[in-house]
Amino acid sequence: MLYVQLIADGVVTGCAIGLVAVSFAYxxxxxxxxxxxHAGIYTLCGYIAWYLTGLGIPFILALIASILCGALVGxxxxxxxxxxxxxxxxxxxVKLIASIGVLTTLQNIVAIFFTPNIVQFDxxxxxxxxxxxxxxFSVPQILILLSSVGLFAAVVLFSKYSxxxxxxxxxxxxxxxxxxxxxxxxxxxxxxxxxxxxxxxVPGVLVGVDQALQxxxxxxxxxxxxxxxIAGGIGSLGGAFVMSIVLAVIQSLSVAFVSGRWSIAVVFAxxxxxxxxxxxxxxxxxxxxxx
Amino acid sequence: MTLEARNLVAGYGDKSILEKVSFNLADGEILxxxxxxxxxxxxxxxxxxxxxxxxxxxxxxxxxxxxxxxVSARLKRGLRLLPEGKGVFPDLNVQDSxxxxxxxxxxxxxxxxxxxxxYDLLPVLRDRRKTIAxxxxxxxxxxxxxxxALLGSPKCVLLEEPSxxxxxxxxxxxxxxxxxxxxxxxxxxxxxxxxxxSAMKIADHVMIINSGKLVFNGSKAEAEQINLWxxx
Numbered sequence: 450m451l452y453v454q455l456i457a458d459g460v461v462t463g464c465a466i467g468l469v470a471v472s473f474a475y476x477x478x479x480x481x482x483x484x485x486x487h488a489g490i491y492t493l494c495g496y497i498a499w500y501l502t503g504l505g506i507p508f509i510l511a512l513i514a515s516i517l518c519g520a521l522v523g524x525x526x527x528x529x530x531x532x533x534x535x536x537x538x539x540x541x542x543v544k545l546i547a548s549i550g551v552l553t554t555l556q557n558i559v560a561i562f563f564t565p566n567i568v569q570f571d572x573x574x575x576x577x578x579x580x581x582x583x584x585x586f587s588v589p590q591i592l593i594l595l596s597s598v599g600l601f602a603a604v605v606l607f608s609k610y611s612x613x614x615x616x617x618x619x620x621x622x623x624x625x626x627x628x629x630x631x632x633x634x635x636x637x638x639x640x641x642x643x644x645x646x647x648x649x650x651v652p653g654v655l656v657g658v659d660q661a662l663q664x665x666x667x668x669x670x671x672x673x674x675x676x677x678x679i680a681g682g683i684g685s686l687g688g689a690f691v692m693s694i695v696l697a698v699i700q701s702l703s704v705a706f707v708s709g710r711w712s713i714a715v716v717f718a719x720x721x722x723x724x725x726x727x728x729x730x731x732x733x734x735x736x737x738x739x740x
Numbered sequence: 741m742t743l744e745a746r747n748l749v750a751g752y753g754d755k756s757i758l759e760k761v762s763f764n765l766a767d768g769e770i771l772x773x774x775x776x777x778x779x780x781x782x783x784x785x786x787x788x789x790x791x792x793x794x795x796x797x798x799x800x801x802x803x804x805x806x807x808x809x810x811v812s813a814r815l816k817r818g819l820r821l822l823p824e825g826k827g828v829f830p831d832l833n834v835q836d837s838x839x840x841x842x843x844x845x846x847x848x849x850x851x852x853x854x855x856x857x858x859y860d861l862l863p864v865l866r867d868r869r870k871t872i873a874x875x876x877x878x879x880x881x882x883x884x885x886x887x888x889a890l891l892g893s894p895k896c897v898l899l900e901e902p903s904x905x906x907x908x909x910x911x912x913x914x915x916x917x918x919x920x921x922x923x924x925x926x927x928x929x930x931x932x933x934x935x936x937x938s939a940m941k942i943a944d945h946v947m948i949i950n951s952g953k954l955v956f957n958g959s960k961a962e963a964e965q966i967n968l969w970x971x972x
Contacts, residue, residue: 612843615836622831622874629789629821630888631812631844 454584455701461590463697464597465652467690470674470681471601472648474689475608477678479621479641481541482531485548487649488671489555492664494519494650495657496563499570508572508658516650523646526551527639535635552668559664567663575658589659596651601690604648608686617641621684669713673697676720682730692730696720742767742802742928743788743819743896749796750787756795757783759952765896765945768926770919772943772960774936776972780952781932782824785898788930789821790814801895815845818895825904827885830874834865834884837873838891845892852893852925861921862887879910886918890927897922897929903938911938918942936968948972 473487494515501511530551534544577588586594608614620627620637627634653667674689677696681688696716703715744764751757757780765771775781786792788799790811799807801817809817829837842855859866862883868876873884882902889897899918903911919942922929933939940946946963948956950972956963 612840615832616840616844618831619829619837619840622829623826625823625826626829626888628811629791629815629823630841631815631892632840633812633844 450583451705452702455705456698457584457586458590459698459701460694461586461593462701463694465593465656466670466674466677466697467693468597468600468652469649469670470677470689470693471604471686472645473671473674474678474681474683474686475604475617475648476641476645478684479617480531480638481624483541483545483548484642484645485545485668485671486526486551486555487645488667489552490519490522490646491649491653491670492559492662492667493522493555494653495662496559496568496664498650498654499568499657499662500563502570502572508570512651512654515654516647519650519653520643520647522555523642524639527642531638531642532635556664556667563664565664567661569661570658572658587659589655593652593655593659596655600648600651601686604644605686613640673713673716676716680720680723680730685730688730742769743930744800745784745788745797746800747797748784748787748794748799748807750783750792750794752783752792757952758787760797761949761952761954762797763947763954763957765928765930767895767928768923769928769944770922770942771928771930771945771947772936772939773930773932773947773949774934774939774968774972775949779949781949782900783952784949785821785900785930785932788898789819791821818893819898820889820892820894820896821898822885822889822900822902824901827888827902828873828876828881831872833870833872834876835869837884837888838865841888842891847893849893851891853890855891858887858890861890862917878905879907879914882906882914883917886914886921890921890925894927897927899929899931899933901932901934903933903935908938911935912941915939915942940964 469491473484476482476484476487497518498511498515501514502508530547531544534547575587575589578585579591608618616632617637617640620632620634624634673696674693677693678689680696681690681692696719699719700712700716703712707715742765746762747760748762749756749758749760761780761784763771773781773784783792787794790809794807797807798805801819804817806814806817838855838858845851864880864883865887868880873881876884886902902914902918906914915938918929921927931939931943940960940963943960945959946956947954948968956968
């Protein structure tokens with residue numbers, strides 16, 4: 450039963466990381482920008498929801514507000530930073546360094562304006578739980594599971610069937626042609642970062658409700674998500690989501706065999722092995738930036 | 741007159757590639773543009789569309805100076821480019837590609853060429869509506885690329901090596917289609933091409949560039965009287 454519980458915990462964690470990976474991959478595949486500041490938006494959104502619930506605002510409204518704030522901050526970063534750097538002909542490395550700067554700034558803003566300490570949501574229901582087939586789930590875990598799967602499916606359907614989703618895929622698959630066919634890639638990038646940042650707010654808040662919030666821990670979550678994105682096949686949203694769950698389950702199960710402090714090392718070691726064996730990732734894509 | 745360039749100078753960074761290039765192109769006319777690699781053919785097309793700034797000279801579309809306009813503004817005025825080897829969205833199917841480009845090139849006065857028109861002009865695309873563009877043959881991809889360049893209200897299409905990678909019979913078919921459509925809809929075209937014999941069949945006017953300078957600019961009849969290779 451221990452293993453089943455560990456697998457269930459891993460699936461829940463993997464779903465949360467999966468949504469981080471999918472939202473990161475969606476922006477990266479479209480723009481080619483390694484948006485490390487995504488982790489900062491994840492953190493910021495968690496704290497915004499925590500602050501608003503502390504003011505007595507209902508949780509669902511706090512969650513919606515944090516999604517909107519995440520989207521706005523993402524759009525601000527795109528318009529003021531990435532677009533400016535693009536206009537100046539900056540290389541991907543320069544954009545990455547700028548993104549790291551934004552991440553650090555956001556983390557410090559959170560620490561200064563909220564608190565640098567570990568905080569928990571003051572929500573009585575977060576301690577409720579239910580048992581399904583002998584496996585224990587907290588209410589926040591169930592919310593993470595349902596929202597992650599639902600939002601992942603929504604992103605895939607949006608990308609495949611909506612007009613904007615198709616336009617985003619077009620820009621991702623041939624940015625040069627998108628420019629000369631009037632698809633306006635720069636505007637599309639703003640839409641994509643708004644979607645990605647809004648999406649990452651959900652695990653940012655729900656993981657905070659389930660566990661706790663701390664300003665500087667989101668980078669390791671993003672790193673795991675990026676590993677999942679690469680291992681899943683860059684450009685494949687499904688690959689990123691599935692690999693996030695696989696990695697989280699392995700990490701969760703590893704504590705049954707090795708000390709917990711080794712669990713992250715296990716994930717990274719598996720990633721290195723995976724890349725050596727299958728460098729193209731789990732899902733082989735014909736086009737490097739297709740989504 | 742659809743498109744005119746007067747003493748156009750353009751290049752990359754501080755280096756000028758084009759040296760006072762001048763030409764004009766009438767409605768529905770096809771201008772075959774020849775030259776060896778690096779002579780300045782693609783640079784000319786990029787400068788006309790605004791992908792490269794014009795350092796000197798003027799570019800006029802239907803009498804309006806456009807050299808100071810953005811790429812987007814030039815697209816709105818009816819300039820189109822079919823880029824060499826990269827004219828389709830490889831991850832999208834034919835229908836989605838045509839649909840999104842058609843939407844983004846809507847003309848408030850009514851588009852001259854709609855998505856349905858493209859299917860009528862290029863029936864092979866109708867048969868391949870659900871096929872992913874990147875999985876089509878080279879000839880079909882070029883048909884799609886040409887179809888995408890036609891959507892909206894084009895006045896002048898800049899065709900950059902559309903025959904690259906195609907078998908000779910497909911080149912003839914593609915060029916035949918392009919010529920028929922340009923004549924039928926009064927769309928002028930600049931055809932940058934290495935397959936000189938095929939391009940000459942549909943050209944009205946011929947231009948040869950060598951090291952950034954136009955060394956021949958005349959009608960098809962004039963071009964047929966001379967040995968074009970002497971100008972390379």
